[in-house]
Amino acid sequence: MNPDWLIPDWPAPARVKAFVTTRTGGASSAPYAGLNLGDHVGDDPASVAQNRAFLRTALPAEPVWLQQVHGIRVLDADGDIASTEADASVTRRAERVCVVLTADCLPVLFCDVEGNVVAAAHAGWRGLLGGMLEATVAAMHLPGAGVMAWLGPAIGAQAFEVGDEVRDAFIAEQPAASAAFVAYRPGKWLADIHALARMRLQRIGVTRIYGGGACTYTEPARFYSYRRDGVTGRMASLIWLQRDG
Incomplete structure (x- = not known):
């Protein structure tokens, strides 16, 4: 496995395996230079295919790739997958790989404390506000107290500029969210997406929350960032259950 890929720093059960790719390595050329795994961003399809083939060597099976739409639908990756238009997936099946693609939006990986179910969710501010994380936990069919989450x-917070309307929408739903916004210039705020995610999770009883320290915008050599570059690639956040024995 690429040594630059991130392994979640959380005390998850031994059966739970997860990592997040970076842009290091890969076959893509500028402006996608590196290991771009997004097939919807304008990159050469052959390069994306090569990158995904390389990723596959580190996995037990082909990931369940989603068509992400900034919504709150959670795909049951163990069922009859008629449509992959979703922003999260959940599985209880061994070696079924859940994955989300991001380049500034927040990837959140989930598992239960027993190691029987895992999920991956993609959440920008719209997804957070709409209830993406809450929907993912609900799809795990567990109380929040039994869930562990890792923020990728x-x-x-030093780079995520949003308007009054975004701040107002979060505060209208959860007044404590005001603490996640810092005044930047007239009508604009700097938002802490990791803090907003923690608040949303804590509200539904998820207190085992880890990660949240990496900024895509300020590390151009390591991460893709849509807000920074516009045309860019995507990283993958992946999680699965290892087969017993």
């Missing part, structure tokens, strides 16, 4: 690399 996303645009950091």
Whole structure:
């Protein structure tokens, strides 16, 4: 496995395996230079296919790739997959790999404390506000107290500029969210997407929350960032259950 890929720093059960790719390595050329795994961003399809083939060598099976739409649908990856238009997936099946693609939005990986179910969710501010994380936990069919979450690399609080309307929408739903916004210039705020995610999770009883320290915007050599570059690639956040024995 590429030594630069991130392994979640959480005390998950031994059956739970997860990592997050970076842009290091890969076959893509500028502006996608590196290990771009997004097949919807304008990169050469042959390069993306080569990158995904390389990723596959580190996995027990082909990931369940989603068509992400900034919504809150959670795909049951163990069922009859008629449509992959979703922003999260959940599985209880061994070696079924859940994956989300990001380049500033927040990837969140989930598992239960027993190691029987895992999920991966993609959440920008729209997904957070709409209830993406809450929907993912609900799809795990567990109380929040039995869930562990890891917040992956996303645009950091020092770079995520949003307007009054975004701040107002979060505060209207959860007044404590005001603490995640810092005044920047007239009508604009700097938002802490990791803090907003923690608040949303804690509200439904998820207190085992880890990660949240990596900023995609400020590390161009390591991470893709849509807000920074516009045309860019995507990283993958992946999680699965290892087969017993």
